[in-house]
Amino acid sequence: MTMAPARQTGEGQQAHDNPWVPARRTGPGAYPWAMAAAIAAAACGAALSLNGVLRGWNWYWAAMTTVVAVAFTMAALRSVRAQPLLVTAVGFVALGGVLTLTFFRSSSFLWVFPTGATLPELDKLIQRASETVLAETAPVAPNAGIVMVVCAILGLAVILVDALAVPLGMPAASGVGLLALLVVPAMIKPQSVGAWSFVATAAGYLLILACSQWFAPDGRVQGGSARSPGLMRRAAVTGAVALAATLVLPLAIPGFDRGTFPQGSRLNPWGSSTGLNPMITLGSSLRTPDGSGRITYATNSPVPLYLRSVTVENFDGDSWGPDDRTGSRVPLDGRIDPGYPVLTDEQVRLVTAIDAGSFTSPYLPVPYAPETVSGLGGQWTWDPATLSIKGTDTTTRRQEYLVTSAVPKLTSALLAQSSGQARGIADVFTRVPGNVPDIVKTTAQSVAGGAGTPYQKAMAIQKYLRSSEFTYSLQSPVQGGYDGNGLSVLADFLQQKSGYCIHYASAMAVMARLEGIPSRIAVGYAPGRLTGASITVAGQGSLPEYEADARDAHAWPELYFQGLGWVAFEPTPSRGVVPDYATEASASSGAESLGNNDGLIPDIAPVPSPAGTATAQPVPGAGGSGTGDGPQLLPWLLGTAGAGALLLLAGAPHMVRAGTRSRRLHPKRPDLAVPLAWSELRDLGTDYGLPPGESETPRTYAARFRSALLGEPDGMDRDAHVAVASLTAAFEQHRYGRPGSEGPAGEDFAAGVAAVEESLQANATRSRRWAASWLPRSVMRRLGLLLGMPFSAAGRTIRNLPRPGGRAEPVTDDAGSRSRGG
Numbered sequence: 001m002t003m004a005p006a007r008q009t010g011e012g013q014q015a016h017d018n019p020w021v022p023a024r025r026t027g028p029g030a031y032p033w034a035m036a037a038a039i040a041a042a043a044c045g046a047a048l049s050l051n052g053v054l055r056g057w058n059w060y061w062a063a064m065t066t067v068v069a070v071a072f073t074m075a076a077l078r079s080v081r082a083q084p085l086l087v088t089a090v091g092f093v094a095l096g097g098v099l100t101l102t103f104f105r106s107s108s109f110l111w112v113f114p115t116g117a118t119l120p121e122l123d124k125l126i127q128r129a130s131e132t133v134l135a136e137t138a139p140v141a142p143n144a145g146i147v148m149v150v151c152a153i154l155g156l157a158v159i160l161v162d163a164l165a166v167p168l169g170m171p172a173a174s175g176v177g178l179l180a181l182l183v184v185p186a187m188i189k190p191q192s193v194g195a196w197s198f199v200a201t202a203a204g205y206l207l208i209l210a211c212s213q214w215f216a217p218d219g220r221v222q223g224g225s226a227r228s229p230g231l232m233r234r235a236a237v238t239g240a241v242a243l244a245a246t247l248v249l250p251l252a253i254p255g256f257d258r259g260t261f262p263q264g265s266r267l268n269p270w271g272s273s274t275g276l277n278p279m280i281t282l283g284s285s286l287r288t289p290d291g292s293g294r295i296t297y298a299t300n301s302p303v304p305l306y307l308r309s310v311t312v313e314n315f316d317g318d319s320w321g322p323d324d325r326t327g328s329r330v331p332l333d334g335r336i337d338p339g340y341p342v343l344t345d346e347q348v349r350l351v352t353a354i355d356a357g358s359f360t361s362p363y364l365p366v367p368y369a370p371e372t373v374s375g376l377g378g379q380w381t382w383d384p385a386t387l388s389i390k391g392t393d394t395t396t397r398r399q400e401y402l403v404t405s406a407v408p409k410l411t412s413a414l415l416a417q418s419s420g421q422a423r424g425i426a427d428v429f430t431r432v433p434g435n436v437p438d439i440v441k442t443t444a445q446s447v448a449g450g451a452g453t454p455y456q457k458a459m460a461i462q463k464y465l466r467s468s469e470f471t472y473s474l475q476s477p478v479q480g481g482y483d484g485n486g487l488s489v490l491a492d493f494l495q496q497k498s499g500y501c502i503h504y505a506s507a508m509a510v511m512a513r514l515e516g517i518p519s520r521i522a523v524g525y526a527p528g529r530l531t532g533a534s535i536t537v538a539g540q541g542s543l544p545e546y547e548a549d550a551r552d553a554h555a556w557p558e559l560y561f562q563g564l565g566w567v568a569f570e571p572t573p574s575r576g577v578v579p580d581y582a583t584e585a586s587a588s589s590g591a592e593s594l595g596n597n598d599g600l601i602p603d604i605a606p607v608p609s610p611a612g613t614a615t616a617q618p619v620p621g622a623g624g625s626g627t628g629d630g631p632q633l634l635p636w637l638l639g640t641a642g643a644g645a646l647l648l649l650a651g652a653p654h655m656v657r658a659g660t661r662s663r664r665l666h667p668k669r670p671d672l673a674v675p676l677a678w679s680e681l682r683d684l685g686t687d688y689g690l691p692p693g694e695s696e697t698p699r700t701y702a703a704r705f706r707s708a709l710l711g712e713p714d715g716m717d718r719d720a721h722v723a724v725a726s727l728t729a730a731f732e733q734h735r736y737g738r739p740g741s742e743g744p745a746g747e748d749f750a751a752g753v754a755a756v757e758e759s760l761q762a763n764a765t766r767s768r769r770w771a772a773s774w775l776p777r778s779v780m781r782r783l784g785l786l787l788g789m790p791f792s793a794a795g796r797t798i799r800n801l802p803r804p805g806g807r808a809e810p811v812t813d814d815a816g817s818r819s820r821g822g
Contacts, residue, residue, distance in 0.1 A: 035162075047064070181201075301407075347409060356398065688709055
């Protein structure tokens with residue numbers, strides 16, 4: 001291969017003959033705007049996948065505004081040929097401005113400039129976002145804090161993709177930024193990214209590749225080479241391979257559950273959780289068809305039992321949450337005393353032997369209400385207000401224990417007599433947020449407003465929720481964007497009339513509070529199934545064994561009745577068992593009151609006694625009831641951000657080197673083509689262990705380069721030798737020849753340097769090739785000089801300080817001249 005001199009062309013004549021390619025332009029033209037539109041389209045497409053991580057679509061407009069503002073602000077600067085670093089810096093400024101305009105307008109200056117008053121508001125929103133990702137799971141309510149964080153992440157992703165695609169000249173690598181946006185929903189959402197979002201993101205990515213080939217400013221395209229059909233084919237192949245990899249890799253990567261990415265496949269690298277989350281994030285495991293978190297128990301009860309772990313009673317309108325009451329908990333070293341006499345004539349005491357197996361939770365599943373627990377390892381405490389048992393630095397995993405419990409014999413007549421107003425109950429059990437939607441209020445009033453006693457109101461609500469108007473569904477809340485337990489979710493549920501246990505339990509609990517009945521939600525396991533085995537329990541003989549797992553995990557409401565305590569109901573259709581006292585046939589309207597019992601501590605949540613016999617419950621399928629730790633957003637967000645930062649840090653030298661090479665081989669000014677190509681040759685030598693000497697002439701260094709780094713000049717490396725010789729001659733002509741002399745064409749330099757690099761790789765060891773690519777010495781040396789500049793400046797300043805006697809030591813400046821202080 002020879003490097004031909006530049007071909008002379010007349011004014012306005014193209015340097016190539018391809019009729020399909022427009023002539024080179026003297027300005028950026030449409031390139032910045034086309035690339036900005038492609039990047040914005042890709043980022044907005046990736047943002048679609050966050051639906052299901054955030055509820056509804058109200059947040060999307062703020063996100064789209066952020067993406068478009070940042071992308072087109074950088075495009076505007078690039079259209080006037082601003083420096084790449086300035087463009088990126090202004091991108092960050094634009095991101096700050098649009099976030100200020102959207103979230104901090106009241107405390108800003110001219111709506112876009114933050115002030116000192118903006119910082120406290122920013123801190124509040126960050127704290128709100130932190131609380132959301134710590135206390136809730138997908139889909140979370142799109143409050144201002146979490147939406148601000150999402151907008152900031154999308155804006156940063158736009159800046160990253162822009163930097164990779166334009167100044168660094170690596171458009172194919174821009175997919176890394178888009179992939180980072182898809183990772184969070186792929187890990188959190190049960191249905192993963194979703195087909196539409198994936199298609200939109202892929203289309204945007206292909207647009208970025210297309211723009212990098214078809215629209216480029218004159219400095220990035222020489223002679224139309226970047227628009228050649230060969231490069232277009234390579235771009236198309238690159239895009240096709242990237243898309244195919246997203247479909248194939250999940251089959252080989254552990255942690256992708258089921259289905260085909262991006263639809264129906266959820267990345268879960270640590271496997272399925274087997275514990276019960278007290279935040280009632282049931283949906284994730286409800287849609288998991290395996291039987292994780294299996295518990296077995298044997299009991300002398302004639303029917304299967306509900307196993308109750310914890311109650312949640314705090315409700316702020318966004319979500320339900322538990323109150324552990326750490327300060328009032330009592331060590332579990334004796335009898336569990338509810339603190340008040342049971343005012344029923346009959347109680348049934350049960351003995352239950354439980355093997356927690358792989359179920360992992362700090363809360364102990366027991367039949368309600370427990371009196372004694374023996375056989376546990378570790379330290380445990382119980383809450384006098386709810387009788388929930390919690391471990392201290394220990395969990396339920398592999399625990400085997402024996403529980404005795406007292407089951408009050410409740411009847412509908414007894415409950416109907418409890419018509420007095422509840423007294424002695426903490427406000428947390430009656431608190432109703434101020435932002436209750438109208439549909440919730442009107443539904444509660446129309447369903448239970450006409451009932452006379454608390455029991456009649458409770459039965460009316462349960463009957464309404466179990467009526468044929470409602471259906472049990474795990475997928476409807478996900479598809480409808482109301483999979484959660486806040487008030488907005490409850491409003492959607494009452495409109496759609498389709499959901500699973502948490503929706504029914506939350507609806508009954510809230511409507512009961514609106515009707516003046518204290519309420520809370522119990523979380524645990526619904527009655528399981530007979531295993532066919534028997535377990536021998538001391539003093540009880542052989543008892544039938546039951547099993548329950550994540551598919552049986554359940555949530556149900558408990559309502560407080562004066563003089564009787566907490567009573568469980570079952571509003572979820574086709575799940576659990578309706579207790580005898582809550583069946584419609586047994587409801588009565590007794591009017592007598594049991595009187596006042598102000599000293600009652602909330603208690604007595606009877607284990608529901610099903611009307612049927614102890615037959616095995618059917619195993620729930622994909623639509624069964626189950627639970628597990630819902631995916632927490634904050635660990636995923638922080639982990640993803642940390643992993644992305646590490647990847648960027650590790651690849652930074654490689655990207656900087658690639659960007660430098662691209663700028664050198666496609667200079668904006670043709671007269672700089674030769675010196676920039678020579679600088680690239682010197683850096684290649686440095687990367688492969690042969691840096692030029694300080695006083696070495698170009699011809700001497702070229703000869704040393706060819707003899708030390710390249711192969712035989714008459715063999716397979718002939719093109720590389722010819723390229724080095726031609727480039728050396730061109731550089732000597734540029735440096736020492738007459739001004740205005742012509743050199744080889746820029747595109748030939750790119751081809752020649754590529755031949756040299758190919759020869760270097762072929763003749764270098766594997767470790768040398770790896771170091772030259774990922775830790776290039778030319779970049780690391782400049783980085784060292786950059787980091788050392790403050791120290792060098794400080795040293796020069798110290799050396800220039802006048803010494804005693806008024807004289808300074810001679811100092812040699814960068815040009816080699818000597819000066820004296822005087």
